[in-house]
Amino acid sequence: MIELKGIDVTFYQKKTRIEAVKNVSLSIEKGCVYGFVGYSGAGKSTLVRVINLLQRPNTGSVKIKGREITKYTQKELRQQRKKIGMIFQHFHLMKERTIYGNIDFALKYSDLSKTERQAKIEKLLRLVGLSDKKNAYPSQLSGGQKQRVAIARALANDPEILLCDEATSALDPKTTAQILALLQSLNQSLNLTIVLITHEMQVVKEICHKVAVMDRGQVLEQNDIVSIFSQPQQALTQEFIRSATHIDQALTTIYQQISVTKLKENEELIELAYQGHQTSEPLIAQLYSKYQVVTNILYGNVEILQQTPIGHLIVILSGAHEQRKKAFAYLQKQGVRLTHLQVPTSQTTASTLHVS
Amino acid sequence: MQSFLESYLPNVLQLKQEFIQSTAETIYMVIWTALVAGIGGILLGVVLVSTGEGGILKNRLVYSVLEKSINLLRSIPFIIMLALFQPLTRLLVGTTIGTTAALVPLVIGVIPFFARQIENALLEVDSGVIEAAQAMGTSPAGIIFRVYLIEGLPSIVRVSAVTVINLIGLTAMAGAIGAGGLGNLAIARGYNRFQSDVTIVATLIILLLVFISQAISNQLIKKISH
Numbered sequence: 001m002i003e004l005k006g007i008d009v010t011f012y013q014k015k016t017r018i019e020a021v022k023n024v025s026l027s028i029e030k031g032c033v034y035g036f037v038g039y040s041g042a043g044k045s046t047l048v049r050v051i052n053l054l055q056r057p058n059t060g061s062v063k064i065k066g067r068e069i070t071k072y073t074q075k076e077l078r079q080q081r082k083k084i085g086m087i088f089q090h091f092h093l094m095k096e097r098t099i100y101g102n103i104d105f106a107l108k109y110s111d112l113s114k115t116e117r118q119a120k121i122e123k124l125l126r127l128v129g130l131s132d133k134k135n136a137y138p139s140q141l142s143g144g145q146k147q148r149v150a151i152a153r154a155l156a157n158d159p160e161i162l163l164c165d166e167a168t169s170a171l172d173p174k175t176t177a178q179i180l181a182l183l184q185s186l187n188q189s190l191n192l193t194i195v196l197i198t199h200e201m202q203v204v205k206e207i208c209h210k211v212a213v214m215d216r217g218q219v220l221e222q223n224d225i226v227s228i229f230s231q232p233q234q235a236l237t238q239e240f241i242r243s244a245t246h247i248d249q250a251l252t253t254i255y256q257q258i259s260v261t262k263l264k265e266n267e268e269l270i271e272l273a274y275q276g277h278q279t280s281e282p283l284i285a286q287l288y289s290k291y292q293v294v295t296n297i298l299y300g301n302v303e304i305l306q307q308t309p310i311g312h313l314i315v316i317l318s319g320a321h322e323q324r325k326k327a328f329a330y331l332q333k334q335g336v337r338l339t340h341l342q343v344p345t346s347q348t349t350a351s352t353l354h355v356s
Numbered sequence: 357m358q359s360f361l362e363s364y365l366p367n368v369l370q371l372k373q374e375f376i377q378s379t380a381e382t383i384y385m386v387i388w389t390a391l392v393a394g395i396g397g398i399l400l401g402v403v404l405v406s407t408g409e410g411g412i413l414k415n416r417l418v419y420s421v422l423e424k425s426i427n428l429l430r431s432i433p434f435i436i437m438l439a440l441f442q443p444l445t446r447l448l449v450g451t452t453i454g455t456t457a458a459l460v461p462l463v464i465g466v467i468p469f470f471a472r473q474i475e476n477a478l479l480e481v482d483s484g485v486i487e488a489a490q491a492m493g494t495s496p497a498g499i500i501f502r503v504y505l506i507e508g509l510p511s512i513v514r515v516s517a518v519t520v521i522n523l524i525g526l527t528a529m530a531g532a533i534g535a536g537g538l539g540n541l542a543i544a545r546g547y548n549r550f551q552s553d554v555t556i557v558a559t560l561i562i563l564l565l566v567f568i569s570q571a572i573s574n575q576l577i578k579k580i581s582h
Contacts, residue, residue, distance in 0.1 A: 052491055081493035092488035096507050096582055105502065106492045137582040153492075163491075 001193050002028040002051055002161065007060035009046050009217075020046040021057070022217040028195060028210075030160070033187050035204040035225075036197040037240055038214035044197040047214070048163050051195060052084045053077060064161070082106075085154030089166035091146040093138040099125070099149050100134040106156035124152040128182065144175035151182065155190075162186070164196035168203055180206045201244030205229070205305060213237045226308045230275035231337075245312050247271070250299040254314060255343050260298070263343075266320060271339040272313040272331065283334065291327040293319035314341070367551040374541060379561055381455045382537035385527040386565075388459050390520055393466035397519070398512070400426070400467065401474025402500055408475070412486065412496050429468040434526055437461050438533055458527070458535030465526055470519045477511035478504050510581035517573030521566050528562065538562055 009021040021043045028034045036044045049055035050062060053069060062069050069080055093102050103121045112120060125131045128148040138146055147167060154162055164183070168176040184207045186192050198204060204211050204225065212222035213236055220234045232238045242248045254260055260269055274283075287293045299314040317324055328338055361369055368375065400422065406412050407419040432440065438461045442452050445460040481504055489503045505512070531539025538558045546555030 054487060054491055078493035078495060081491060084491070086488065086491040088484060088488060090484055092482065092484040094485055094503065094507055096509060096580070105489075105494075108494075108498070108502070139582055150488075157492075 001030040001032070001065060002195070003061075003063040003066075004047075004050065005061045005063075007047065007050055007057045007062070009043075009050065009055060009057050019217050021050065024060075024217075024219050026212060026219060026222060028193060030193050031187070031191045032210055033184070033194045033196070033208045035208035035211045036195070036214055037199065037201060037204055037211060038197075038236075039199055041216075042214040043217040044214050045165055046217075048165055048195060048197050051161070051163060052081050052086060082110075082157040083159045084161045084163060085151075085157075085159040086163040086165065087147065087150045087154050087167045089169045091138070091143075091150045091170075093146055093149055093153075095138050098135050098137055099130065099141070102138070102149055103153045103156055106153050110157060120156070121152075124155060127155070128152045142175075143171050144178060147171065147175075147179050148182070151179075151186075155186070159192070161193045161195065164194065166198060167196065169198065169200070176203065177206070183207060201240045205244055205303060209306065213240065225305050226275065226310065229303065229305055229310045230273065245301045245303065247299075247301065247312055247314070250301075250314060251341070254298050257298075259296075259316070261343055263316070264318065266324075267316050267318040268324065269341040269343065270315055270317055271341055272315060273311070273337040273339075274335065275310045276308050283331070283336065286330070287317070287327050290330065291319060291323045293317050293323055293327040365553045365557065367545070367554050368557045371541075371545065371554060374545075375557065375561070378531075378536065378538045378541040378558070379565075381535075382524070382527050382531070382539070382562075382565070385455050385458055385462060385530070385535065385537060386520065386523055389462040389466055389523055389527075390516075392459070393463045393470055393519075393523075394516065396463070396467045397470030398474050398505075400471035401478060402504065404471060404475040405478040405504065406496070406500065410483065412490070412499050426468040426471055429464065430472070434461075434465050434529055435533075437465050438530060453534045455536050458530040458537075462523065462526055462530060466519060466523055469522065470515070473515035473519055474512065477515045478508045480511050481507045510577050513573055513576050513580065517569055520569045520573075524562060524565055524569070 004027070005025045007021055007024045008019070011018040011020055024047060036047065038044050046055055050057050050060075051064075053062065056070070064080065064084070069077065072080060094105065097105065100121055103124055104117060107117050107120065110117070121134070122131065125134055128151055130145060130148050130152070133141065133145065133149075138149065141149065150167075151162075162183075167183075168179050171179060180203060183194055183196075187194050187207070194207075196203070196208070208225050210222065210224050211228045212219045213228075213234060214220065215236050221228070221232070221237050228237060229241055232241050254269075263269060284295045284297075287295055294317070296316040296318070297313055298316065300311065301313075302309050302311040304310075317327065319327065331338055404419065404422060404426075407415040407422070409419075411419075438458075441461045441464055445452050445457050448460055449457045451457050485507060486499060486503060489499050494502070527535070527537050528539030528542070531537040531541070532543045534540070538561055542555045542558035545551050546553075546558060
């Protein structure tokens with residue numbers, strides 16, 4: 001559906017060279033929800049604007065449905081853009097037009113007659129659940145409602161692609177969930193290809209099929225969502241995953257517990273990560289019955305991504321040294337990733353001070 | 357009442373007809389200049405916004421030529437401009453005296469000011485909305501007529517009121533050198549003949565015109581902005 005090859009975007013800001021996007025190549029299939037994650041300034045917004053050529057790349061090719069759009073004339077490009085909807089973090093509705101007028105704007109040069117347009121707008125408003133607001137002005141709506149209008153407007157010309165530029169970043173968690181649910185249902189019912197960029201892994205987790213992690217203009221890593229969450233390769237990816245699964249937050253709390261800071265001779269603090277079918281295996285029971293290793297679970301988190309469960313556990317394993325070694329080998333054979341955790345010394349002092 | 361007016365405004369009463377005519381002349385100059393310079397100013401303002409930095413039809417040459425001409429014209433004091441453009445006025449109107457002749461320098465004086473005001477008004481339109489329109493495949497003409505001029509309308513009305521008020525001041529100046537109107541009355545009668553009551557009443561009428569323009573614009577803005 002979308003093919004980017006060797007995309008470079010360079011800006012000059014008062015003679016400083018800014019490489020916003022560096023040599024990015026990727027392809028996005030039809031019906032896929034593709035997420036770009038990265039901190040602000042990573043080049044995500046620039047890259048997503050390359051897809052509809054709001055930002056022309058300095059080099060590289062942009063193909064939509066196999067056709068090179070960088071070679072289009074202005075008129076052809078405008079036609080193409082009608083088939084690529086876009087929504088934004090700050091909605092960008094026209095405040096002097098009603099909700100109806102805002103959606104009608106997108107249909108102005110379509111071939112539809114006035115009554116057909118009217119029917120279409122009513123249908124779009126029903127789709128986003130805002131039929132009763134058609135004569136309201138944007139200033140009378142909440143953030144979530146504004147984004148719904150923006151979505152209706154973006155869908156007016158029956159696009160095959162929807163670009164979402166931080167579409168939920170200005171919304172509260174509950175509204176974010178509602179908008180994501182709407183996007184997901186659009187993806188399923190219209191087979192809409194969705195490209196979304198965000199700095200929140202939480203958003204990616206909810207709806208994306210595939211993810212690309214961006215940093216300083218480059219795509220560090222791209223994979224399907226399950227692989228990214230279960231086997232993140234790059235440090236930055238791991239950082240994003242850990243923030244989404246709240247592991248780091250949990251560890252900070254755990255490190256302050258006495259049972260952890262004062263580990264006994266035969267105890268070890270371990271992080272276990274597993275995915276898919278292993279989850280259903282009664283691993284912990286096996287550890288005890290096979291190796292007499294006792295597991296004390298301090299923290300657990302299971303995400304279900306695209307029907308695949310992905311779990312993270314922080315545990316204290318206690319048992320004889322030899323038995324623990326065997327247990328580790330067994331776990332690894334089961335495809336569980338083990339990380340031995342060390343309580344940071346500074347944390348220990350801090351907590352001792354706290355206790356005394 | 358009559359005796360009060362007679363004792364405090366002796367000259368005004370005798371000039372009742374002149375006052376009515378002068379007010380009409382001032383309004384005539386304001387309306388025609390506002391119409392012609394309004395269209396010209398909006399046109400140039402739109403060109404400035406479209407060709408300027410980040411504009412939809414960015415063109416450094418057009419922008420810089422236009423911007424420099426506007427700055428140049430705005431730097432010439434209006435009273436000098438009245439004299440400076442006399443040959444042009446004679447060419448266009450056939451005379452340099454009277455209200456119609458005054459329209460030429462008035463339009464030339466107001467256009468650059470108004471173009472700048474329009475540019476600023478249109479720059480207030482959220483650039484994100486422009487981007488959204490581009491993403492929807494809107495043509496540059498569509499963006500100008502259906503985004504800039506609609507979304508910027510409240511600001512356009514606001515700067516128009518500022519310009520009209522400014523223009524009322526300029527007509528008074530033009531009046532001083534023979535264009536007629538309330539300015540002429542205040543100077544030729546009130547100042548030169550020491551009939552200060554004429555000056556005062558002329559001032560009051562000008563103030564009234566200013567207040568009316570302001571009030572109309574405030575009402576309009578209230579009505580059209582959401």
